[in-house]
Amino acid sequence: MTTTNNSTVAAPANATSWVVDLVLLGALWGASFLFMRIGAAEFGALPTAAVRVAIAALFLLPIALLRGQGPMLAKHWKTSCVVGVFNSGMPFALFCFALLTINSGLAAVLNATTPMFGALVAWAWFRERPNGSRLVGLVIGFAGVAMLASRSAGLHAGASGHAALWAVLACLGACLCYGISASATRRHLSGVPALTTATGSQIGATAFLALPAIWLWPAQMPSLRAWLALLALGIACTGVAYILFFRLIERAGPARALTVTFLVPVFALFYGAVFLNESITQWMLTCAVVIVCGVALSTGIVKLGPTRKAAT
Numbered sequence: 001m002t003t004t005n006n007s008t009v010a011a012p013a014n015a016t017s018w019v020v021d022l023v024l025l026g027a028l029w030g031a032s033f034l035f036m037r038i039g040a041a042e043f044g045a046l047p048t049a050a051v052r053v054a055i056a057a058l059f060l061l062p063i064a065l066l067r068g069q070g071p072m073l074a075k076h077w078k079t080s081c082v083v084g085v086f087n088s089g090m091p092f093a094l095f096c097f098a099l100l101t102i103n104s105g106l107a108a109v110l111n112a113t114t115p116m117f118g119a120l121v122a123w124a125w126f127r128e129r130p131n132g133s134r135l136v137g138l139v140i141g142f143a144g145v146a147m148l149a150s151r152s153a154g155l156h157a158g159a160s161g162h163a164a165l166w167a168v169l170a171c172l173g174a175c176l177c178y179g180i181s182a183s184a185t186r187r188h189l190s191g192v193p194a195l196t197t198a199t200g201s202q203i204g205a206t207a208f209l210a211l212p213a214i215w216l217w218p219a220q221m222p223s224l225r226a227w228l229a230l231l232a233l234g235i236a237c238t239g240v241a242y243i244l245f246f247r248l249i250e251r252a253g254p255a256r257a258l259t260v261t262f263l264v265p266v267f268a269l270f271y272g273a274v275f276l277n278e279s280i281t282q283w284m285l286t287c288a289v290v291i292v293c294g295v296a297l298s299t300g301i302v303k304l305g306p307t308r309k310a311a312t
Helices: 004-043 045-066 070-075 077-098 104-111 114-126 132-149 161-188 194-215 224-252 254-258 260-275 282-298
Strands: none
Touching: 004 045, 004 077, 004 104, 004 224, 004 260, 045 070, 045 077, 045 194, 045 224, 070 077, 070 194, 077 104, 077 161, 077 194, 104 132, 104 161, 104 260, 104 282, 114 132, 114 161, 114 282, 132 161, 132 282, 194 224, 224 254, 260 282
C-alpha cells in the first residue's frame, strides 16, 4: 500500500491537513483558558478541574473501547492513571486556581513555558544535556516569566500583587507537571497507543480529583453558563483536542506538533479580550514575545549560529 508514488502524490494533501489540525488545536486549547476561568468563578478550582477530566474520560472511553483498545487499557491502567495525575489532574487544578486571580490570556502565555520545563525534566531524567542554543533559550524564557511576574498586568479587579505571585507560581507548577508527565510517558508508556494513554490518564485524573471536588463542591448550584463552559471544556478542549494532538504527532511529527504552543496564547488573548473584556497590555505582549523566543530556542525549533552544510 505504501509506494513511493503514492506517498509523493499524497504529500501536499497531508501537509494541508496537518496545518488545519495545528490551527484547530491551538484554537481549542486557547479556548480552554476562557472556559476554565468561567467555570472556576462558580465551581471553584478543584471542582472545575474534576468535572473537566470526568467529562473527557466519559467522552474518550467509548471511543477507545470501540477501537478495540480495551485490553491495552486494562494492561496499562495503573501507569496511565498515574501519568494522568501529572498530565491532567494537578495542572488543570493549578491553572483553575490561577485563573481566579489572573486573566486567561496571561495564564496561556505562562503555559507556553511547558516545552522549557519538558527540556529541564528530560535533562534531569534522561541526562539529555541541552546545547548552547537551548541553554540560552531556557535563560531567555525564564527571564520573560520573571518580567511578566514583576508587574501586575493581567490581574482581576481587586487582586493583589501577592495573589498574582501565587497565581504565576501555580501556572509554572502546572507546566512542570506537564514536563514530568511527558518524560514519564516516554519512559513507561512507550509504544502504547496514544488513545489508550489519553483515556487512562483522564480516568486517573478523575479518580485523583473526585474526593477533593466533592468536599469543595459549591453550596449554590452553578449557572447554566458555567455548566456549558465545563461541557465544552471537557469534550472539545480535552477529548477532541487529545485526538487532534495525537493525530498531529502522527501526521507532522512531534517537532511540528510542538509549535502549537505558540498559537495557544494568541487564541487565548483574543478570546479573553472579545468574550471577557480582558485587557491586553503592551507589557504582556512584550513578555509573551520574550517567552516564545525562549521556548523556540530551548526546544531546538530555532538554533543560534550559522547552519553547517553536510559534507557530500
